[in-house]
Amino acid sequence: MEIRNIAIIAHVDHGKTTLVDQLLQQSGTFRENQHVVERAMDSNDLERERGITILAKCTSVVWNNVRINIIDTPGHADFGGEVERILSMVDGAVVLVDAAEGALPQTKFVVGKALNRGLRPIVVVNKVDRSDSRADEVHNEIFDLFAAMGANDEQLDFPMLYASGRQGWADYTIENHKEDLSALFDLIVKHVPAPTVNLDAPFAMVASILEYDNFLGRILTGRVEQGTARVNMPVRVLQHDGKIIETGRLTKLLAFRGLERVPVEEVQAGDIVAVAGLSNTTVSETIASPEITEPLHATPIDPPTLSMTFRINDGPLGGREGKKVTSRQIRERLYREIEGNVAIRVTDSAENDAFEVAGRGELQLGVLIETMRREGFELTIGRPKVLTRINEETSEKEEPYEEVLIDVDEPYSGVVVEKMSLRKGIMQDMNPSGGGKVRLTFSIPSRGLIGYHSEFLTDTRGTGIMNRLFSGYGPWAGPIAGRRNGSLISAENGVAVQYSLFSLQDRGVLFVEPSDKVYVGMIIGEHSRENDLDVNPIKEKKLTNMRAAGKDEALLLTPARKMSLEQAIAYIEDDELVEVTPSAIRLRKLYLDPHERKRHVRQRAES
Numbered sequence: 336m337e338i339r340n341i342a343i344i345a346h347v348d349h350g351k352t353t354l355v356d357q358l359l360q361q362s363g364t365f366r367e368n369q370h371v372v373e374r375a376m377d378s379n380d381l382e383r384e385r386g387i388t389i390l391a392k393c394t395s396v397v398w399n400n401v402r403i404n405i406i407d408t409p410g411h412a413d414f415g416g417e418v419e420r421i422l423s424m425v426d427g428a429v430v431l432v433d434a435a436e437g438a439l440p441q442t443k444f445v446v447g448k449a450l451n452r453g454l455r456p457i458v459v460v461n462k463v464d465r466s467d468s469r470a471d472e473v474h475n476e477i478f479d480l481f482a483a484m485g486a487n488d489e490q491l492d493f494p495m496l497y498a499s500g501r502q503g504w505a506d507y508t509i510e511n512h513k514e515d516l517s518a519l520f521d522l523i524v525k526h527v528p529a530p531t532v533n534l535d536a537p538f539a540m541v542a543s544i545l546e547y548d549n550f551l552g553r554i555l556t557g558r559v560e561q562g563t564a565r566v567n568m569p570v571r572v573l574q575h576d577g578k579i580i581e582t583g584r585l586t587k588l589l590a591f592r593g594l595e596r597v598p599v600e601e602v603q604a605g606d607i608v609a610v611a612g613l614s615n616t617t618v619s620e621t622i623a624s625p626e627i628t629e630p631l632h633a634t635p636i637d638p639p640t641l642s643m644t645f646r647i648n649d650g651p652l653g654g655r656e657g658k659k660v661t662s663r664q665i666r667e668r669l670y671r672e673i674e675g676n677v678a679i680r681v682t683d684s685a686e687n688d689a690f691e692v693a694g695r696g697e698l699q700l701g702v703l704i705e706t707m708r709r710e711g712f713e714l715t716i717g718r719p720k721v722l723t724r725i726n727e728e729t730s731e732k733e734e735p736y737e738e739v740l741i742d743v744d745e746p747y748s749g750v751v752v753e754k755m756s757l758r759k760g761i762m763q764d765m766n767p768s769g770g771g772k773v774r775l776t777f778s779i780p781s782r783g784l785i786g787y788h789s790e791f792l793t794d795t796r797g798t799g800i801m802n803r804l805f806s807g808y809g810p811w812a813g814p815i816a817g818r819r820n821g822s823l824i825s826a827e828n829g830v831a832v833q834y835s836l837f838s839l840q841d842r843g844v845l846f847v848e849p850s851d852k853v854y855v856g857m858i859i860g861e862h863s864r865e866n867d868l869d870v871n872p873i874k875e876k877k878l879t880n881m882r883a884a885g886k887d888e889a890l891l892l893t894p895a896r897k898m899s900l901e902q903a904i905a906y907i908e909d910d911e912l913v914e915v916t917p918s919a920i921r922l923r924k925l926y927l928d929p930h931e932r933k934r935h936v937r938q939r940a941e942s
Contacts, residue, residue: 336397338605339527340558342406342421344449345431346439346802350461354431354500355394355407359593361503361516362396362403393544393556393607395591398520404591404607408445418445420543420618420677422452423634424558424607427527429519430456430477434468434497437476439740439802447484457526458495459519463509467770470497470509494522530558532604537624538562538570540608541631545618545674551587551611555622560631562624564588564602564610572613573621573630580620586612617674639680639693640735640781640805643700643904644717645669646689648914650923651828651854656916657713662688665714668707679703693722695805697785701901708900708915715912715923716904721781724808733808735781738763740774741791743799748773750794758783759812780812781805786905817908821867823860824924825853829873837890839870846922847872848895856927858911861896869929898922910935 343351395404406425408418422428428449432438438446449456458477460470474495481491496519497512498505505519506512544556566588572580589596589609602608616622621630647653647662654660659668669681669690679700680693694700697719704716723734739760743751745767752762752775760779768774784803791799823843833849845860853859853872862868898906903913903920910932914921926932 337401337529338404339401339427339523340404340406340425340530340605340607341427341429341523341527342408342418342425342449343429343431344408344418344442344445345461346433346436346442349431349433349436349439349442350500351431352407354459354461354498355405357500357503357516358396358405358519359394362398362520393591394594395607396593398524401524402606403520403523406607418448420634422448422454423541424543426454426530427523428454428456429523430458431461431500432458432473432477433465434460434463434470434473435465436742437469437473438480443480443484444804446480450481450484450486450490455490455526456493457519457522458493459498459505460495461498461500463497464499464502494526496522530605532559533561534563534604536561536604537626538564538568539621539623539627539631540564540610541621541633542616542618546609548611553613553616554589554609554611555613555616555618556607556609557622558607559602559604561604563604564608566600569625570613570622571625571627572616573623573627575619575630575633577628577630581613581615582625583613585610618677638722639678639695640722641696641700641719642691642693642722643719644684644686644689645692645704646686646715646717646912648713648715648916649688650715650857650914650921650927652852652914652916652921653713656918658711660713665707665712666690668710668712672703676703696803697901697904701904704904704915705900708917711917713914713916715914717912717925718907718909719785719904721785723811726808732811734811736778736806736809737781737784737803738806739777739779739784739804740802741777741799742768742772742774743795745771745773747795747799748775751775751791751799754787754790754794755779755783758787758815778806778809780809780815783812783815786818788905789902818906819865821862821865822858822911822922822924823862824867824869824929825855825857825859825872826869826929827871827873828854831859831872832875833890833892834876835872835874836892839872840893842868842870845893845895846898849892854923854927855929856924856932858922858924 343355345351393404393406395402406421408421430446432442460473463470496505496507497509503516504512504514505516507518539561540557540559542555542557546554548554564585567584569584571582574580588599588602590599590602591607596609619633645665648660669692673679673681678695682691684691692700707714721734723732726733741751755777758779760777760783762775762777764776766774788801791801831847831849831851831853836845836849839845843861843863847853847859859872900920903922907913907922910925912923912925914923924932926935
């Protein structure tokens with residue numbers, strides 16, 4: 336059977352996974368009476384809750400006797416490491432673009448990677464059924480983007496379809512369009528080349544995706560670059576420098592058939608396969624026949640730009656809510672993560688019982704923390720720090736910069752420009768985007784965006800949309816102002832009381848509710864002024880036997896501000912931590928004792 340390998344790439348929320356649902360449905364992969372959940376490729380709990388794709392996944396459909404292997408890729412820039420690896424497995428790419436939003440930063444990122452690999456993309460302008468659709472303008476934007484990315488003449492002559500993934504159709508025109516995706520299927524078969532392979536050479540493949548299975552152990556997915564793989568055949572694994580990692584046998588070969596992985600006896604070059612039986616092999620390593628001595632080329636991954644410190648939970652409530660609380664357990668889990676997630680780097684910290692974890696962004700590290708939390712871990716997380724470097728030519732310090740694209744209503748554009756300039760952002764472009772909105776483009780140090788997103792949503796009354804993409808390293812921008820407000824800090828251990836919180840809400844915004852556990856050094860709210868304030872949230876009303884003519888006033892509390900994990904991580908300052916347990920997210924000071932806190936503040940001021 337002929338084979339086509341394609342990746343579907345796009346910015347987050349442009350409809351990749353929904354389109355794959357329709358491709359599976361219309362290719363006859365499912366039985367007529369089979370119940371299939373929406374966004375079937377998002378199998379991870381976190382993916383379903385957040386509505387985003389985090390892990391790349393492979394599926395397969397058959398159209399007119401041609402097997403099409405489809406890889407659904409993440410749309411968020413923080414998971415770009417997944418996309419970079421996946422593009423080495425495919426011969427073509429479907430670039431999906433929203434008919435209203437156009438080409439956003441992550442689209443530029445993945446298109447740039449695809450063009451550099453020489454892929455000839457198919458462009459699909461999706462969601463043309465939106466009321467604010469501007470499909471023809473978006474077509475011109477895509478052409479300009481390809482030209483700016485250095486596309487060759489073949490790549491600039493890309494085929495384009497209009498589509499509605501939700502309604503399940505794609506065609507060359509919007510008017511009088513077909514009611515199915517047959518035009519897209521036919522275009523993939525016609526436009527994407529079949530893999531060029533050598534069937535007679537010894538077997539070799541590069542592992543691109545790593546998963547764990549309770550029964551099979553490590554499962555490594557990749558494309559067979561040459562030769563034929565058979566069950567129980569002996570193999571050896573080579574690192575990129577030619578060093579042998581291990582030798583073993585392929586105990587299982589799993590081919591993709593729809594949403595399922597089916598055991599097969601033999602797989603030929605060009606097909607995408609999952610293999611089991613190797614215990615130490617990880618992503619980007621070459622699995623090959625014993626006679627192969629040179630590893631296959633593996634795509635280098637862009638380096639991490641942001642790091643956080645993962646510590647044990649040494650607070651007063653530590654060990655009460657989680658099962659895995661020791662530094663040994665945390666260390667084992669983190670080092671297991673980097674085996675399959677090549678965009679993350681882990682090093683032992685100078686502090687006791689702490690680890691430096693570096694990644695692409697706050698969302699990627701936030702997903703890792705959330706996953707560990709659901710597995711029963713207790714952690715404390717430090718404020719994110721950018722990873723700097725020294726320019727070898729100029730010997731000057733450099734830091735990561737990001738390109739930020741902001742869509743905002745015109746009345747709020749002024750406050751956004753002002754806040755971005757305070758954070759060392761430089762405006763590159765400003766254009767009206769229709770419907771009373773303005774599109775602003777900034778270049779800004781990554782440091783300046785830490786903690787800004789919640790402030791941005793407040794300034795734009797929740798209507799602004801911000802997209803960001805790592806653009807490279809630039810000169811150190813100098814000091815950037817952080818959070819302006821201080822913290823309300825608990826001075827007592829116990830349980831928060833409504834009577835006490837009622838009197839404290841005039842001091843600022845509260846993060847806790849009555850009956851929440853509190854301890855000395857825990858942050859229970861944001862002070863309305865710049866300084867930190869120690870308060871007593873457990874003070875109860877004293878009862879007397881005196882009768883009063885009137886009745887007590889009703890103690891009405893303003894609802895507490897509940898932060899998500901990413902919001903909490905972005906909110907904290909250098910002397911604060913986020914305490915993460917399976918049942919709670921709390922903010923606390925690094926030094927819980929108030930006297931110790933003051934001593935460190937004094938030492939910092941003197942130095």
